[in-house]
Amino acid sequence: MTIQWFPGHMTKAKRTITEQLKLVDMVIELRDGRIPMSSANPLLQELISNKPRLIVFTKRDMADESVTKQWINYFEKDGQTVIFIDSQKDNVKKILLENCLKVMDAKIQRDLRRGIHPRAIRAMIVGIPNVGKSTLINRLAKRKVVDVANRPGVTQSIKWLTVDPRLDVMDTPGILWPRFDDLKIGMKLALTSAIKEQILPIEQVVAFGLEYLLQHYPRILTERYGISNVELDFDTCIEMIGRKFGFIMAENEVDKRRTMAAFMADLRQDTLKSISWERPDEHV
Ligand SMILES: Nc1nc2c(ncn2[C@@H]2O[C@H](COP(=O)(O)OP(=O)(O)O)[C@@H](O)[C@H]2O)c(=O)[nH]1
Numbered sequence: 674m675t676i677q678w679f680p681g682h683m684t685k686a687k688r689t690i691t692e693q694l695k696l697v698d699m700v701i702e703l704r705d706g707r708i709p710m711s712s713a714n715p716l717l718q719e720l721i722s723n724k725p726r727l728i729v730f731t732k733r734d735m736a737d738e739s740v741t742k743q744w745i746n747y748f749e750k751d752g753q754t755v756i757f758i759d760s761q762k763d764n765v766k767k768i769l770l771e772n773c774l775k776v777m778d779a780k781i782q783r784d785l786r787r788g789i790h791p792r793a794i795r796a797m798i799v800g801i802p803n804v805g806k807s808t809l810i811n812r813l814a815k816r817k818v819v820d821v822a823n824r825p826g827v828t829q830s831i832k833w834l835t836v837d838p839r840l841d842v843m844d845t846p847g848i849l850w851p852r853f854d855d856l857k858i859g860m861k862l863a864l865t866s867a868i869k870e871q872i873l874p875i876e877q878v879v880a881f882g883l884e885y886l887l888q889h890y891p892r893i894l895t896e897r898y899g900i901s902n903v904e905l906d907f908d909t910c911i912e913m914i915g916r917k918f919g920f921i922m923a924e925n926e927v928d929k930r931r932t933m934a935a936f937m938a939d940l941r942q943d944t945l946k947s948i949s950w951e952r953p954d955e956h957v
């Protein structure tokens with residue numbers, strides 16, 4: 674099954690980002706820490722070509738700590754600079770500054786050897802919808818916003834957030850489209866609010882979510898919905914969840930639509946914490 678992204682949007686997003694990229698030294702790519710692979714944009718690598726990139730995984734507080742550790746190992750083995758953050762609680766200014774300096778270190782050292790005093794690093798935040806771009810920018814923006822003169826080819830006025838004398842971040846993020854080439858990825862995106870669940874058949878998303886929870890987090894199902902038998906099938910699970918919620922129609926039937934919608938809302942509203950929907954062992 675292929676899910677269609679509107680080609681018009683994609684072309685425009687691509688053009689905008691390509692233009693904005695000309696103004697920056699490096700890219701800060703945000704991804705959802707609960708789905709480190711599925712929240713990546715398929716074309717980003719191509720768009721940024723060889724600009725240095727820092728991958729920042731957001732929503733660490735909503736992810737499963739032990740799985741996050743596995744991911745850190747996975748990426749470190751691969752030689753990539755990645756960090757996992759809680760954008761609402763962490764000292765994001767300090768963390769971003771340190772890691773941007775690290776990513777740009779080779780260039781800074783080269784400049785210094787040539788007697789050039791390095792100017793502030795210019796970075797741009799990019800990511801798919803709902804990954805936390807605005808949240809992070811707002812946290813970074815508590816200081817002054819500096820106007821920088823327009824440059825040829827860029828129509829809108831670009832503003833920069835001065836995070837530190839050594840780091841400026843573009844105040845508008847680059848919005849990327851998610852991957853839609855694989856149904857499983859689509860379901861993970863739906864479960865974490867990156868795409869609207871309406872895009873996919875809700876039965877399939879809920880079935881995928883239930884199966885995943887049964888396999889990896891049976892305790893959540895037991896504690897929250899009283900589901901304790903890991904052999905239970907889809908209909909029985911929905912039945913139990915519906916009764917728990919009290920979504921009963923005439924003839925003592927469970928309202929399945931309403932139950933599925935409520936289950937999705939439960940997963941998305943951060944009431945069921947500490948779930949990682951993707952593991953490195955799926956990707957070896
Ligand atoms: N728990 C948690 N929620 C976050 C974090 N970062 C962003 N959010 C929430 O994720 C949702 C989408 O964030 P937003 O910044 O609007 O995403 P954007 O579409 O990329 O700009 C909002 O409800 C934020 O409060 C985080 O690190 N932890």
Ligand SMILES: [Mg+2]
Pocket residue numbers: 806807808
């Ligand atoms: Mg936003």
